[in-house]
C-alpha cells in the first residue's frame with residue numbers, strides 16, 4: 023500500500039514538473055498563443071460568443087511538422103490568456119480539416135439551433151488525400167459542422183460537402199459573413215489566383231456570385247485564407263476590406279497578407295486602387311484573418327511563421343505561434359486609405375510599469391517586453407536588442423530609403439534554411455516628422471508597429487538566450503520607454 027502511494031506521488035511529481043516545464047522550453051513564446059505540443063499553422067474559426075473568444079487552428083497532433091489536419095482549439099475571455107481545449111474537428115472519409123471560419127447563426131437559418139438558441143456553424147475545407155494522390159483536381163470541397171454548446175463540441179453535417187469543387191485544385195479556406203442588406207450569407211473563397219464569392223440563405227446550399235482579382239494585387243503564389251468585412255475610416259468614409267493571404271509572393275519572400283479596399287454590393291467586390299497593400303510587411307505573419315461577431319471591432323490574428331521554413335525552425339516540442347491579436351483600423355493618408363494594426367488594449371493586463379530609458383546605453387528590459395518610441399523629428403535611428411552571447415536584433419528607420427527595417431542577421435540560429443531572410447524592410451506609409459513606434463518582443467519574435475501601425479512587421483528569430491538588453495542610437499531626438507510583459511502561461 024505504502025509503495026503504491028509512493029508510486030502515485032512520484033508520477034504526480036513528474037507530471038507536475040512536466041506541466042511546469044511546458045510553455046517554458048527554449049524559444050517558447052511567453053505572451054503569444056502556441057499549442058501545448060506539436061504542429062500548428064493557420065488560425066481558424068475565429069469567433070466571439072457569450073464572452074468567449076474561440077481560437078481554432080490548423081493542427082497536426084502527431085508530429086511537429088505538417089500532417090493530416092485537425093482543428094485544434096483554445097478559448098480565452100481576454101484574447102491574452104488561453105485555455106487549451108480538446109481537438110474540435112477530426113479528419114473523416116471526406117478528407118482532412120483545412121482552414122475555415124465560424125459564424126453565429128442568430129436567425130437559425132441553418133436549422134441546426136436547439137431550444138431557441140442559435141447554433142455556431144463552422145464552414146471549412148475538406149481535403150481528400152486519396153483524390154490528391156489520384157491526381158484529381160477536385161480534392162478540396164467545403165463542409166460544415168455545428169455546435170449547440172457555444173463552440174465546445176461539434177457535429178458534422180450529415181450531407182457534407184455543401185459546396186462541390188468545380189475542378190480547381192486550390193479551392194479553399196471559406197470565410198463566411200452575414201450580409202444583412204440582402205439577408206444572406208456570403209462566402210469568400212480562395213480559388214487559386216482569385217477570390218470567388220458565393221451566397222447562401224441557409225449555409226447549406228451555395229450559389230456562385232462573382233470572381234475577383236485575377237489581374238489585381240500580388241500574384242507570386244497561390245491565394246489562400248481570405249476575409250471580407252466593412253470598415254469606417256477615420257474620416258467617416260465607409261469601405262469594404264478584402265484580405266487575401268498569398269504564398270509565396272509576399273513583400274519579403276514567402277507567405278504574407280495583402281488586402282484590397284473597395285466596394286461590395288452583395289455580389290461583386292470592386293477595388294478602388296491598383297496598389298498592392300500589405301497588412302504586415304514582415305516575414306512571419308501569415309494566414310491572418312479577423313474575428314467574427316465582434317461588432318464594429320476588427321480583431322486580426324495571424325500565424326507567426328512562413329511556409330518557406332516553418333517546418334524546420336529549431337523548436338522541439340511544438341512548432342509555431344500566433345501573432346498578438348491586433349485591432350485593425352482604416353486610416354486616410356494623403357489621398358489614399360490604409361489598414362493599420364494596433365496590439366489589442368487587453369494586453370494592458372500583462373504590461374508592467376512603463377520606465378523611461380534615460381540614456382542610450384543598454385538597459386535590461388526583461389525576457390519579454392514592449393518598447394515605445396516617439397519623436398517629433400523622425401530621422402534614421404536604430405534600437406538594438408541583444409544578449410551577452412553577442413546575439414542581436416536591430417529595429418530601425420532608414421531615412422535615405424524612407425524604410426522601416428528589422429535586421430535579424432545576427433539574432434541567433436538561422437542556418438536551418440537558406441530562405442530565412444535576414445534583412446526585413448518595409449516602406450514608411452505615414453508622412454510627416456512625427457512618429458510613434460511600438461515594438462513587442464517575445465522569446466523568439468518581434469512585432470513592430472511603426473507610425474501607429476501603418477507599417478507593421480512581424481519577424482521570428484532564435485537566440486540562445488532572450489534578447490533582453492535594449493540600447494538606442496540617436497537618442498536625443500526620441501522619447502523611449504519600455505515595459506516588462508508578464509508571461510501568460512504562469
Ligand code: FRU
Nearest residue numbers: 064080091120121194246309
Ligand atoms: C495556408 C493553408 C491553407 C490550408 C491550410 C492547410 O497556410 O495552406 O490554404 O487550408 O494551410 O493546413
